[in-house]
Amino acid sequence: MADMAPEPRPWLAPSASGPVTTTVRLPGSKSMTARALVLAALADGPSVIEAPLRARDTALMAAGLRALGVGVDTSADDRWLVEPGPLRGPATVDVGLAGTIMRFLPPLAGLAEGTVAFDGDPHARNRPLRPIIDALRSLGVRIDASATGGLPLTVHGAGLVEGGEAVVDASGSSQFVSGLLLSAARFTKGLTLRHEGPPVPSAPHLRMTTHMLRAAGAVVDESVPDVWTVEPGPLRGRTWTIEPDLSGALPFFAAAMVTGGEVTLAGWPAESWQPVEQLAALLTGMGAEVTRTDDGLTVRGTGTLRGITADLSEVSEMTPVVSALAALADGPSELRGVEHIRGHETDRIAALAAELGKVGAGVTEFPDGLRIVPGPPRGAAFETYADHRMAHAAAVIGLAVQGVHLTDVGCTSKTLPEFPELWAGLVARS
Structure with a gap:
């Protein structure tokens, strides 16, 4: 891989x-570029990403989305075009060593029709994934994972994720929360996600996720500490301007x-x-x-x-x-x-x-x-x-x-x- x-x-x-x-x-923020790519892939129309980061992590994210049927044109350095398409497998996603890919794309893969296999660099198999896998399973997504609960894994997409309520221990990474929230508006019932465990690190990255979800038209409630609710509904295609x-x-x-x-x-x-x-x-x-x-x-x-x-x-x-x-x-x-x-x-x-x-x-x-x-x-x-x-x-x-x-x-x-x-x-x- x-x-x-x-x-x-x-x-x-x-x-x-x-x-x-x-x-x-x-170049642009890796965190913002990754989130913009995922939200654009799930939107109801085309999006433009201005001043994106072109690097290994974001190139692999774009490739992963293409494998799932999304049109991602990265030919211009300063302006990427994303055209959503029906999410489908079979597909194979190389996560490299990127936490954003291994945590943001499995929830999206649950919305695809067909199987989606994930693997990456050797050390990627040591990076924690079990909390997001367990949360997705609790929401009805069928996933085959390694004995440690991580990579390599296969998501058996059914074309929809019912959604509803889920619990996650995100003390190991705020990306466990962000990964679930980014796709949640497309879940049939949306998502109410509750964190249980030691404090969630990297709170500014969570705020970036909820800000960008709202900018794409999602209804997000984070008024209760350690609880996030995303209502089901469409995400808008838009122009994202990425900060340095x-x-x-x-x-x-x-x-x-x-x-x-x-x-x-x-x-x-x-x-x-x-x-x-x-x-x-x-x-x-x-x-x-x-x-x-x-x-x-x-x-x-x-x-x-x-x-x-x-x-x-x-x-x-x-x-x-x-x-x-x-x-x-x-x-x-x-x-x-x-x-x-x-x-x-x-x-x-x-x-x-x-x-x-x-x-x-x-x-x-x-x-x-x-x-x-x-x-x-x-x-x-x-x-x-x-x-x-x-x-x-x-x-x-x-x-x-x-x-x-x-x-x-x-x-x-x-x-x-x-x-x-x-x-x-x-x-x-x-």
């Missing part, structure tokens, strides 16, 4: 000789902080569906100045990089780069609330503990996070674990530490294929 997996690409992270001061233009990717911008903002420079993310909207307030508070706490103007979102390094104590549960995608900043700070940091990232592309907590230790930090691993004590930095081989965020963390360390060798920078193609070139250009201007 993993024929699109990039070959390992060893890379020496470039070191900065002075402040990085630049404006960057980045905030998580993808974080390493570039980190470059400003590490080098005492200034980086502006161009094209940032006045109103955002991404967790910009949480990001601004986090970076400000570490010593940066964050401003929003007509030019975009700007982060300025002040020459001080402070350690921080923070709960990252709402912005867990940012943990690797924040950990890299913590390893270069002037004092210890404690980052908690992210136990669920052990089920991401790799066990990110264990991976960060191992790799930050190699480059000189003292690291204590907790079930839900890390304590990081900066030490004399040193170059090392930095394993990236086929995880784009680990590569971003290594690149940030490399700005200040010579001799940081990434085992594979190719994994950044998951969300930003041009990352190595953008990063090298950034450092060249320091």
Whole structure:
């Protein structure tokens, strides 16, 4: 299944000789692009996706939808066209290593006529899926899954999903909720979904899901904590304009902080569906100045990089780069609330503990996070674990530490294929 997996690409992270001061233009948000593709596939008319992210995850999502009978024209880089069609099998979907595909498309596959098989990269089989599988089964969808309740799996679509009420433990990923909600308006009875378990992480991603559902015409009630109701009804085809990717911008903002420079993310909207307030508070706490103007979102390094104590549960995608900043700070940091990232592309907590230790930090691993004590930095081989965020963390360390060798920078193609070139250009201007 993993024929699109990039070959390992060893890379020496470039070191900065002075402040990085630049404006960057980045592709669209992966999270918004994935949601727009699914909502467009389920709409009652054609949709346009403007400024989408073209990367491995979104290319595989588009391919998966095409396999199910949806017309997805991605020939233009800045404007994709989606033409809904009858959902049908038999189909095979390669999820790669993308949580969005393995969690957003099985509910949609339940609406298809025929069987839909899902599999992906080897590590994808380790990513948690059972909660969404169990919820779909409770709604009458027939699914064959592996012994662990995950990939490989086959959805036996019956052309409709009855819907109604379901319970899910989404403490492992907010995508379990988002995946069910995105298709719920097309369920015969809609869906009332209740979360039972420890807190759901990454709440801003859930808010993005409900905002985008409403923008497509769905009636959504989230007034009761941990309960979401989507009424049955049509979804409208529309034009989706995708914001620049905030998580993808974080390493570039980190470059400003590490080098005492200034980086502006161009094209940032006045109103955002991404967790910009949480990001601004986090970076400000570490010593940066964050401003929003007509030019975009700007982060300025002040020459001080402070350690921080923070709960990252709402912005867990940012943990690797924040950990890299913590390893270069002037004092210890404690980052908690992210136990669920052990089920991401790799066990990110264990991976960060191992790799930050190699480059000189003292690291204590907790079930839900890390304590990081900066030490004399040193170059090392930095394993990236086929995880784009680990590569971003290594690149940030490399700005200040010579001799940081990434085992594979190719994994950044998951969300930003041009990352190595953008990063090298950034450092060249320091």
